[in-house]
Structure formats: structure tokens, C-alpha cells
Amino acid sequence: MSDRDEVQVARWSAIKCKVGTSLRELRQGQHAGDATAFGSRSQARLAGELEELGYHVTQSMVSRYEQGLLEAPLTLERMVGWALCCEGLGSQAFKELLVLAGYYLPWTTADLDAFDDLLRSYRRLSLIDQVAVRGRLLWHILGIEVSHESYG
Amino acid sequence: MASLVPHAETTAANLARVIRLHTVPTNPWGPHQRASAARRLLEELGVRCDESAALHDLKGFLLSSPRGTEMVVSRDLTDEQRLEVYAHLIAHALLGPDGPELALAARFEYVPGRAPGERPAHELREELLADAVARAILAGRLEAAPRLIYCRDLGPGRGRFSRAVLRGLHRGSLALYRRSRSYQRLRSLPVVTAFTERVHSFLGSAA
Numbered sequence: 590m591s592d593r594d595e596v597q598v599a600r601w602s603a604i605k606c607k608v609g610t611s612l613r614e615l616r617q618g619q620h621a622g623d624a625t626a627f628g629s630r631s632q633a634r635l636a637g638e639l640e641e642l643g644y645h646v647t648q649s650m651v652s653r654y655e656q657g658l659l660e661a662p663l664t665l666e667r668m669v670g671w672a673l674c675c676e677g678l679g680s681q682a683f684k685e686l687l688v689l690a691g692y693y694l695p696w697t698t699a700d701l702d703a704f705d706d707l708l709r710s711y712r713r714l715s716l717i718d719q720v721a722v723r724g725r726l727l728w729h730i731l732g733i734e735v736s737h738e739s740y741g
Numbered sequence: 742m743a744s745l746v747p748h749a750e751t752t753a754a755n756l757a758r759v760i761r762l763h764t765v766p767t768n769p770w771g772p773h774q775r776a777s778a779a780r781r782l783l784e785e786l787g788v789r790c791d792e793s794a795a796l797h798d799l800k801g802f803l804l805s806s807p808r809g810t811e812m813v814v815s816r817d818l819t820d821e822q823r824l825e826v827y828a829h830l831i832a833h834a835l836l837g838p839d840g841p842e843l844a845l846a847a848r849f850e851y852v853p854g855r856a857p858g859e860r861p862a863h864e865l866r867e868e869l870l871a872d873a874v875a876r877a878i879l880a881g882r883l884e885a886a887p888r889l890i891y892c893r894d895l896g897p898g899r900g901r902f903s904r905a906v907l908r909g910l911h912r913g914s915l916a917l918y919r920r921s922r923s924y925q926r927l928r929s930l931p932v933v934t935a936f937t938e939r940v941h942s943f944l945g946s947a948a
Contacts, residue, residue: 717797729806
């Protein structure tokens with residue numbers, strides 16, 4: 590294992606339980622004020638939606654990431670993709686998740702409000718349309734372009 | 742200042758001009774050429790366009806952020822429909838918020854009859870206004886919409902009094918345009934447009 594990998598693995602070991610818990614809460618809609626207002630995504634459905642975004646994350650990997658059991662670090666783009674697939678996502682939870690992962694999101698309060706507005710409109714779309722928008726959102730949030738084969 | 746699209750006012754004016762030029766009887770362009778010209782124009786002005794998306798309830802959407810603006814249009818649309826979506830999204834850009842840089846925001850264009858039922862009132866109000874502005878763009882006559890929509894700077898004016906009158910008139914026109922469909926139709930009549938242009942020229946030009 591190279592030095593760089595060791596650093597990444599050590600870092601991931603330190604945060605994987607917290608990140609896993611946060612991702613599980615997002616999937617189950619527990620980050621939203623009223624959990625009943627947002628449906629809980631099943632692990633299988635989340636895995637399927639991540640696959641549509643172009644990320645190979647199986648249902649078993651979803652389960653093990655949530656329990657903090659997987660040694661392989663979850664990349665930033667998969668983490669953001671995961672968050673965008675969750676109905677309970679809100680700007681504050683999103684920012685906190687990225688802070689946990691060591692990524693500072695340079696958003697002002699107005700940006701956070703705008704993101705919440707955007708999420709509200711986005712959740713009213715059909716799943717097919719959500720998938721198309723989600724792929725683009727990755728670029729706008731992180732500058733990551735999803736290959737055109739993986740969506741719309 | 743930036744809105745949902747970089748240089749939204751210039752983009753809207755140019756889009757209307759391109760549509761107007763390509764519909765003159767001596768040089769009529771087909772729908773495909775007009776839609777292509779609109780897309781080229783948008784891309785030249787910094788808007789990424791993708792016309793290959795598989796969408797279901799949407800005809801297209803606009804995403805804007807400090808990283809840029811993109812318009813995504815359904816691959817199932819005809820050329821005329823694509824042009825309409827571009828005009829609509831540009832209309833939304835004119836009506837949307839503006840700030841020192843592009844804001845993180847989205848605007849969705851729904852297939853008729855497939856828009857969600859529980860949309861907020863402000864979104865529905867913007868949609869109605871965007872319809873009217875898009876019609877003005879598609880007619881190649883952006884001036885058929887109130888000036889404050891596509892030009893925030895009203896010019897120096899002849900003096901403080903005429904500037905105040907001018908601003909009052911334009912604000913009143915915009916307020917009426919937001920509330921009344923009859924006024925939208927009236928405002929788009931060539932004779933009314935010409936009259937308002939003349940009043941603006943008189944009061945708005947420097948003494």
C-alpha cells in the first residue's frame with residue numbers, strides 16, 4: 590500500500606462510522622424535521638439509483654457503508670450522489686455531511702436557502718426527471734460531470 | 742449583476758432578434774434552422790445546451806450555479822417545441838432573482854397537463870408571466886413586454902422629475918402586466934408598443 594493510500598484509509602477509518610450514520614439517517618429521512626413527510630429509501634432502491642448515476646454501489650455495500658464496516662473509502666462524488674438520491678436531504682444536512690467528509694461547501698445562507706428551494710421543486714418531479722436533474726446537479730455542486738451513458 | 746443566465750437581458754434581446762430575422766417573409770427559415778440558430782446563440786452567450794435528455798413530465802429545465810448555466814431539453818420535442826422551451830427558460834431568467842454572481846437555482850418546463858398539482862403560488866405567478874414574456878420573445882418583439890423585465894437600467898432621463906415619472910410609468914406597467922392578461926395582450930399590440938417606446942424615448946433620453 591502506498592503512503593497516499595495509507596493516509597486516505599486512515600482518514601476514512603476515522604470518519605466512516607459518523608459518515609455511515611449520517612448517510613443512513615439521510616436515506617431514512619431522519620434528517621428532515623418531520624420524518625414522516627419524506628419517504629424512506631430502501632437500500633436496494635438507493636443502490637439502483639446510484640447505479641443510474643454511474644456509480645457501482647451494491648445493496649450490500651450500502652448496508653456496510655451505513656454500518657461503518659467498509660474499509661474502502663466512499664468517494665466524495667458517491668457521497669453527494671447518495672445524498673441527492675435521498676428524499677430527506679436538506680441543505681443543512683448536506684453541508685454537515687460534506688464537513689464530516691472534510692469538504693467545505695462555500696455556500697452562504699442565501700445559497701443554502703436556494704438549494705432547499707431547488708430540492709423542493711426537484712422532489713415534485715417524476716423519478717425519470719429526477720434522475721436527469723440529479724446527474725447535472727453533481728456538476729453544479731462539485732464540478733463533476735457524469736458520463737452521458739449513465740443518464741438521460 | 743447576473744441572473745439565472747449570464748447576461749440574461751442581452752441573451753433575451755438577441756434571441757428575439759434572431760427569431761425576428763429568421764421569420765421575415767423574404768427569408769423565412771424552417772423550424773429546424775430557427776431552433777438550431779437559437780441553440781447556437783445561447784451557447785455563444787455561455788449557456789450549455791443539451792437536447793438529448795430522456796425526460797418524462799418535463800419538456801426541459803434550466804440549472805444555474807456559479808459553475809455556469811445549462812439548459813437541458815427533452816430529445817422527444819419538435820424543433821418548434823425546443824424553440825419554445827428555450828424562449829420560456831430565457832423568460833424565467835429575466836424574471837428570476839439576480840445577484841452578484843449566478844445563483845444555484847433551477848427552472849422546470851413541464852409538459853402541458855403534467856405539472857405537479859401542489860406548486861407554490863410564487864412559482865405559478867412566475868410561470869404566467871414567463872408565458873407572456875416568452876410569447877414576446879417568440880414573436881421577435883421583446884419590446885412587447887414591459888421594459889423593466891428586459892432592461893433594468895432606464896437611462897439617465899431628462900432630469901430628476903422626468904426620471905421619476907419614467908420609473909413610475911414603467912413600474913406601473915410591470916405591475917399591471919403581472920396581474921392582468923388583458924393588459925398583456927394590450928401591451929403587445931404594435932401601436933401600444935410604439936407609443937410606449939416614444940414616451941420612453943422622450944422622458945428617458947438625456948437632456
